[in-house]
Amino acid sequence: MPEGIHEAFPDALAAWLADRLREESGARVTGVRLGPLERPKAGQSSEMVIFGARWREEGRERSAEFVLRRQPGPGGIFLHPDAVREARVLRALASRSRAPVPAVRWVEPDADVLGGPFFVMDRVPGRVPAAKPSIHSHGWLVPLSPAERRRLWESAMDALVAVHSTPWRESHAFLLEEGVEPGLESHLRRTAQWYRWAADGRPFPTTDAALAYLMDRRAEVAAGEPVLVWGDARIGNMIFGPDLSVAAVLDWEVACVGPAAIDVAHWLVFDEFATAACGVDRLDGFPGRSETIARYEAASGRTLRDLDFFEILQAFFLATTLIRQADAKIRTGTLPAGSRMAHGNALTQMLARRLGLPVPDLAEDYLAHRYASPGTA
Structure with missing residues (x-):
């Protein structure tokens, strides 16, 4: 069982x-x-x-x-x-x-x-890339040819553009809070509430600084017109068919209406997390940051602004999930009470570098978690 x-x-x-x-x-x-x-x-x-x-x-x-x-x-x-x-x-x-x-x-x-x-x-037939430890080092994407990986990536990007093309006012207006305008301000308010609940009064220096940065600079950000936001945009949340096209887009737990840059930044952060942040070389056929942005903008007709801000936002989001994962492991006894996993991990390192803060060492508990079995952060 x-x-x-x-x-x-x-x-x-x-x-x-x-x-x-x-x-x-x-x-x-x-x-x-x-x-x-x-x-x-x-x-x-x-x-x-x-x-x-x-x-x-x-x-x-x-x-x-x-x-x-x-x-x-x-x-x-x-x-x-x-x-x-x-x-x-x-x-x-x-x-x-x-x-x-x-x-x-x-x-x-x-x-x-x-x-x-x-x-x-x-159940949708097909295969899902496993994100742990990295799709660029383990799993069924590794033996594909560069051309095959490129075809898969292009289909995945097209699926993200399709999500953002959804007429949300007709289909997903129920996601809006009554009397609250959809956009960056309301999204940040919800994210901050969730983070404070996850932190539960404890200090987390890197993520505390990230939240302060986001709140201080939010008024300067050009968020653009709201779209249906997937919330966990990445290749590892897609099922691919035999022709390497997207058969299904998965995991809509945190879907909302807000800036398109949330999803694009999430994609970029997760891409960095699976490559440079963990010392893994990018597989040939998977484009990097600049080409991903260019492809999205050309296909969607949107210009993405202030992506650096949104990348900090999404690294902060992922780092917060690690606080909750660490707490769950401590409750079940799979991590010791003094674990540093929530403080020293690849996401807090990414945030620290972006914010000019001291970069924390990777906790041994985090490394064991990251390389234990397929999953996410």
Whole structure:
């Protein structure tokens, strides 16, 4: 049984699925059987389960492959996790965007069914690059030719442009806070609230300085017209088909409406994180920063300004996720209480260099975390 899944989970899921299949088909559904429950190899979420199902519908044998995404509890990374919201984001994308996303089949807001609200999607066949320790040193992208990697990268960039082309006022206006204008100011306010919750009154010198920098300079930034922001824009959050095109764009937990530069900066920061920041050479075929910006601007028709500011913002975002990950590991006993993982990691080093601060050493606990298994930061 995957970690975090209790013994009653499969039976409860099978019973719930049987009811949903009956409602969907209007037919007599019997004998629902689940295959093995698996965690995805890529991604850091501890709340995603891949499973197959078989059942009989009016006497005929049926089967399908599904992915379940369950809302994490209070020990999760984000302050206000909302699986129902994420499912709504996906459904709106499926109906109004050119960006490919998995089809959401069912949404369950009742936390009593499986221990938290959840939704179930159709499984999209394909492969996801594993981000740990780096897509440039491990995984199935390494043996590809430079031309193949270039084709994959171009498809990924096109998918990001498609996300930002979504008519969000028609499809995703529900993401707006009532009476609050979408833009950098509201995004920074939410990010600061989340960071202070994650820090919980503790000093984190590098990220504290980064937040002060962001708040001090926000009025000088040209944010541009708001778009639908993916929030975790990177190749490691995409499924690729056999032709190396994007089959699905994944992980919409922090989607919002705001500056397009948030996503482009996130892409750039994660690219640096997977190469220069961890001493890994870039694979041939994957363009660097300047070509990525040029490709995005040409394809989207937008001019990106103040990207240095947004790159600090997204490095700060990723560094904050590491504070939460370290705390979770300390709670479960996989890290000692005095761990320095949240202080000394590749993201705090990147921030320190950008801000002209002393660069912290990499903590041994962070290195063990980074090279342990596939995942994110």
